[in-house]
Amino acid sequence: MAQSGTCIVAQSGGPTAVINSSLCGVVDEARHHSCINRVFGALNGIEGVISERFVDLSAMDGELLRRVRNTPGAILGGCRHMIGEGGEGEKELERVLEVFAKHRVRCFIYIGGNDSMDTALKVHRACLAQGRDVSVIGVPKTVDNDLAETDHSPGFGSAAKYVATSVLEAGIHASGMFSAENVVIVETVGRNTGWLAAASVLAKRNDGDPPHLIYLPEVPFSFDGFLEDVSLAVKRYKGAFVVVGEGIRTRTGEMVGATSLRDPFGHPHLGEAASNLARLVRQELGLTARFIKLDLCQQSAMHFASLTDWEEAYSLGKAAVRNAIEGLKGAMVTLVRKPGYGYECSAGHALLEKVANVEKPIPDIWLTREARRVHPDLVEYVLPLIQGEVAIPMKGGLPDYGSLQNTQKTERRCRECAGADSGCYSGVS
Amino acid sequence: MAQSGTCIVAQSGGPTAVINSSLCGVVDEARHHSCINRVFGALNGIEGVISERFVDLSAMDGELLRRVRNTPGAILGGCRHMIGEGGEGEKELERVLEVFAKHRVRCFIYIGGNDSMDTALKVHRACLAQGRDVSVIGVPKTVDNDLAETDHSPGFGSAAKYVATSVLEAGIHASGMFSAENVVIVETVGRNTGWLAAASVLAKRNDGDPPHLIYLPEVPFSFDGFLEDVSLAVKRYKGAFVVVGEGIRTRTGEMVGATSLRDPFGHPHLGEAASNLARLVRQELGLTARFIKLDLCQQSAMHFASLTDWEEAYSLGKAAVRNAIEGLKGAMVTLVRKPGYGYECSAGHALLEKVANVEKPIPDIWLTREARRVHPDLVEYVLPLIQGEVAIPMKGGLPDYGSLQNTQKTERRCRECAGADSGCYSGVS
Numbered sequence: 001m002a003q004s005g006t007c008i009v010a011q012s013g014g015p016t017a018v019i020n021s022s023l024c025g026v027v028d029e030a031r032h033h034s035c036i037n038r039v040f041g042a043l044n045g046i047e048g049v050i051s052e053r054f055v056d057l058s059a060m061d062g063e064l065l066r067r068v069r070n071t072p073g074a075i076l077g078g079c080r081h082m083i084g085e086g087g088e089g090e091k092e093l094e095r096v097l098e099v100f101a102k103h104r105v106r107c108f109i110y111i112g113g114n115d116s117m118d119t120a121l122k123v124h125r126a127c128l129a130q131g132r133d134v135s136v137i138g139v140p141k142t143v144d145n146d147l148a149e150t151d152h153s154p155g156f157g158s159a160a161k162y163v164a165t166s167v168l169e170a171g172i173h174a175s176g177m178f179s180a181e182n183v184v185i186v187e188t189v190g191r192n193t194g195w196l197a198a199a200s201v202l203a204k205r206n207d208g209d210p211p212h213l214i215y216l217p218e219v220p221f222s223f224d225g226f227l228e229d230v231s232l233a234v235k236r237y238k239g240a241f242v243v244v245g246e247g248i249r250t251r252t253g254e255m256v257g258a259t260s261l262r263d264p265f266g267h268p269h270l271g272e273a274a275s276n277l278a279r280l281v282r283q284e285l286g287l288t289a290r291f292i293k294l295d296l297c298q299q300s301a302m303h304f305a306s307l308t309d310w311e312e313a314y315s316l317g318k319a320a321v322r323n324a325i326e327g328l329k330g331a332m333v334t335l336v337r338k339p340g341y342g343y344e345c346s347a348g349h350a351l352l353e354k355v356a357n358v359e360k361p362i363p364d365i366w367l368t369r370e371a372r373r374v375h376p377d378l379v380e381y382v383l384p385l386i387q388g389e390v391a392i393p394m395k396g397g398l399p400d401y402g403s404l405q406n407t408q409k410t411e412r413r414c415r416e417c418a419g420a421d422s423g424c425y426s427g428v429s
Numbered sequence: 430m431a432q433s434g435t436c437i438v439a440q441s442g443g444p445t446a447v448i449n450s451s452l453c454g455v456v457d458e459a460r461h462h463s464c465i466n467r468v469f470g471a472l473n474g475i476e477g478v479i480s481e482r483f484v485d486l487s488a489m490d491g492e493l494l495r496r497v498r499n500t501p502g503a504i505l506g507g508c509r510h511m512i513g514e515g516g517e518g519e520k521e522l523e524r525v526l527e528v529f530a531k532h533r534v535r536c537f538i539y540i541g542g543n544d545s546m547d548t549a550l551k552v553h554r555a556c557l558a559q560g561r562d563v564s565v566i567g568v569p570k571t572v573d574n575d576l577a578e579t580d581h582s583p584g585f586g587s588a589a590k591y592v593a594t595s596v597l598e599a600g601i602h603a604s605g606m607f608s609a610e611n612v613v614i615v616e617t618v619g620r621n622t623g624w625l626a627a628a629s630v631l632a633k634r635n636d637g638d639p640p641h642l643i644y645l646p647e648v649p650f651s652f653d654g655f656l657e658d659v660s661l662a663v664k665r666y667k668g669a670f671v672v673v674g675e676g677i678r679t680r681t682g683e684m685v686g687a688t689s690l691r692d693p694f695g696h697p698h699l700g701e702a703a704s705n706l707a708r709l710v711r712q713e714l715g716l717t718a719r720f721i722k723l724d725l726c727q728q729s730a731m732h733f734a735s736l737t738d739w740e741e742a743y744s745l746g747k748a749a750v751r752n753a754i755e756g757l758k759g760a761m762v763t764l765v766r767k768p769g770y771g772y773e774c775s776a777g778h779a780l781l782e783k784v785a786n787v788e789k790p791i792p793d794i795w796l797t798r799e800a801r802r803v804h805p806d807l808v809e810y811v812l813p814l815i816q817g818e819v820a821i822p823m824k825g826g827l828p829d830y831g832s833l834q835n836t837q838k839t840e841r842r843c844r845e846c847a848g849a850d851s852g853c854y855s856g857v858s
Contacts, residue, residue: 015602044608073601080609165827166726172502172830173444173729179473180509184725202827259711269711271719275704282688282698290700292724296613297595300602304732306826386826397735397815398594398631401601 004035005106007321009057011074012045012112012119013141016155017162017302018313020402022111022139023076024069025317027057033325040103045079045112046119050095054103064402069314070392071402072302082115083122093126100127100134107135107324111317113142113153117332118356124330135324138332138352139316143299145195148358149350150334154316155299157309157385160199162301163188163294164386168203170292171210171241178239182287183230184210187257187274189298190245192217193361196298197245199382201374210241214374217247218361221256226277227284234287244277246270271295303399307388312345319347343384433464434535436750438486440503441474441541441548442570445584446591446731447742449831451540451568452505453498454746456486462754469532474508474541475548479524483532493831498743499821500831501731511544512551522555529556529563536564536753540746542571542582546761547785553759564753567761567781568745572728574624577787578779579763583745584728586738586814589628591730592617592723593815597632599721600639600670607668611716612659613639616686616703618727619674621646622790625727626674628811630803639670643803646676647790650685655706656713663716673706675699700724732828736817741774748776772813 009026011019023041030036041055042048055076060068068075083089100108110120117138124136140147143159167186174184188196194216201214212233215221233240247270248256257273274291281289312335319333332355336348366375393400438455440448452470459465470484471477484505489497497504512518529537539549546567553565569576572588596615603613617625623645630643641662644650662669676699677685686702703720710718741764748762761784765777795804822829 011605015605017598047608071601072598073603074605077605077608080606161826165732166730168827168830169446169501169729169731170725172500173725174502176440176444176503176506177509179476179506202825259708269717271707272704275701278700279688288698290724291722292726293720293722294726295719295721296599296602297721297723300598301595302598303594383825388826389823394818396631396812397590397817398597401597 004037005104007036007039007107007109007324008042008049008054008100008103008105009039009109010042010045010048010111011076011078011141012110012116013078013080014299015072015074015078016141016143016299017072017158017305018154018310019111019141020071020073020075021069021310021313022141022154022317024065025314026109026139026321027060027065029318029321031058033321035325036106036321041076044077045081045110045116046083046092046096046123047079047081048076049099050092052099067393067402069310070302070390070399072300075402083119089122093122096123097126097130097132100132105134107137107321109137109139109317109320109324111139111141113140113144114147114355114357114359117147117352120332121330121352121356124352128330135327135329136352137320137324137328138355139320140332140334140355141313143196144190144193146190146193146359146361147332148355148360149332151337151345152335152385154309154313154335156195157312158301158305159196159298160202160382161306161309161386162304163196163200163298164202165304166292166294167200167211167241167243171203174210174239174241178237181239181290182234183240183242183278183281183289185242185244185274185277185281185289185291186211187244187246187291187293189295190217191247191270192359193247194218194245195362197243198362198374198378200243201379202382202386208237211243212237212240213242215242215244215248216362216367217245217249218367220251221248222250223280227280230281230287231285242277244273246273248273302390302401303392305390306386307390308385310390316347323349433466434533436465436468436536436538436753437471437478437483437529437532437534438468438505438538439471439474439477439540440505440570441508441539441545443728444501444503444507445570445572445728446501446587446734447583447739448540448570449500449502449504450498450739450742451570451583451746453494454743455538455568455750456489456494458747458750459487462750464754465535465750470505473506474510474539474545475512475521475525475552476508476510477505478528479521481528496822496831498739499731499819499828501729504831512548518551522551525552526555526559526561529561534563536566536750538566538568538746538749538753540568540570542569542573543576543784543786543788546576546781549761550759550781550785553781557759564756564758565781566749566753566757567784568749569761569763569784570742572625573619573622575619575622575788575790576761577784577789578761580766580774581764581814583738583742583764585624586741587730587734588625588727589631589811590735590738590815591733592625592629592727593631594733595721595723596629596640596670596672600632603639603668603670607666610668610719611663612669612671612707612710612718614671614673614703614707614710614718614720615640616673616675616720616722618724619646620676620699621788622676623647623674624791626672627791627803627807629672630808631811631815637666640672641666641669642671644671644673644677645791645796646674646678647796649680650677651679652709656709659710659716660714671706673702675702677702731819731830732821734819735815736819737814739819745776752778
């Protein structure tokens, strides 16, 4: 970057257990570079940029940073806002550029998933079109692991570790009860991709162990086939332990878990797959069926996060800043896995236009034809990502996480001082 | 006990994360007493006694015991079988006494909840009636904490710690997303009592933190009141984070989470409370609503169990054996909390007839009139029970739990040798 200036960082989409670790990587790295004179955290992603709701993160001391790094959720608040294509979108982009100019922004780091990378791309293109020298860099974040161009996404490893552990534990529990109860169905997140559902296979230590059946969105779902599979499993193992991705759908596109609502992006609101299937099993097979829906816990279970994931999230935050300083623009930092024996990942990058709105499903070669099993290569792929545990400070028997209280106060002050040149300076506790 | 003989131990009802810790307490204590010459584990509770499916636990070495103690689920298998009142029940009791005589059983230790204590009581009364010198002792076990006569039940502390941690984490996550998403509903287990739902309040660090609303089975539920509460919370906190006990019901007894099935005890099958309420919020308030149903994970999350709970479970296993040896009969060991400052619990006991089929709800004085808040005394009661963490051995990124494989093999062998005098000798790995 030619001139010293401000770095804005924001968190977008739904958070993960390690999204704050990436944020801390950004703040830590930015300190080492005199060309960045301050780091602003925008509250609620791009919305915070548009409305100038900033927290000055430059003042965060080491202890505070460590505390934030151990805290799940988006400490700055996430958002579901996308910049549209039409006039409204253009107005928003103009506003973003105005804010960038006012605060002498030299780099904008956006931590998010594939929808969020679309926003980053639009901001990047607007900067280019107006000749603004701003490095827009994305940092991948999603428990769904569906971002393209990166070997895997920060957030996935921790969610996979948590899901596999939960399936292992509930599976051991259920196996001891199969004489009295029959079917357990676990639903994992993942709208179009089944990475997390597939990762539950790590819980299987021996043939016959749960999970017995895994259904992925990548493979068309058949209600009849499902009932047949469950009946067989109940005969074979005395009970059936099933894992389904929330986005499973039939060959004709009927979503098993659809509700009547749609989200702000027009996607049908999901969340009833396990509940609907449990009901089906009760009605059609007359068996007892219960279900587990971990939902947000998959994105927030910092108490059992993967150390590998947590460290990679941090390292990509740092890499984003280094890349920005070296003049990279319109790119997302990625994890590049070294081929061959042993696990080693380094930071790379890919153009935003290659990742924005693109979804990476499980490759066909890793799907067995009937999708009730998972290819061993997928196990090899996921296993290194769940290694190690993060030591979480405890207080009164519960994790001692950072609080958003002060951030909320800042937000109120921001509204009062809107229009002042200085932005808002405050800490996060 | 007058003569040396066999101790039979069994696990009944649904398991908890620490039910194996109680089992290990029994095995460890029994070793110190020459009047117990072997410990048999009956598979699947009373069913294993009736069908003579035993595992000889006397041979378990220290390492194996430690491994089992760290493993969730019932290593011997749980059961839902109750001994009935009529002729069939009498036949079963006769069979139990026949098995006791055959294996020279001097004490029978039954780890379970209030339904299971009914079975233990029936066995005790049958022994008395036939003049059999067998000490029947119950060990409390339930995540629901609804057993009478004991200050609290092993299993509850670990479940409370896990639920509070999950609500803390998902609550932090949701709070950062309330600008985009509205309502989160968490369902906890507890058919008639709301101890676990109430314990979620431990996640609240400041006013305004999740959980915002808590609904307990002890307080009549009103659909209109619920929708009103949620609307208000969404206005006040930008979103509503709600915890409901699975057994919440209206003043007229309508179960919010009832399904069409009934369990073997004739209780309606629950499990749809959160799902039904999320649907209601979407339909009636037009808000986005998601739900979390931890279900079996509450009973099996050994990876974040309470050290206090785990140790108390073990100590009650030991106390059961000591009491049996001292000649106590027809009783359940209990936890007795020392009044006054600081937490201290010791082992006591209560007559089985006082705990069988009795449910202990949250006392009225701890319920606020509208049940959306929880009395501070309840927090004081629960807090000591969630303290400390159990160090779980890890392998390949997941907890390294003991396996049921060998037990299952034993079970097969047991069927082959049914009728032999020796019972079945095998280990649990």
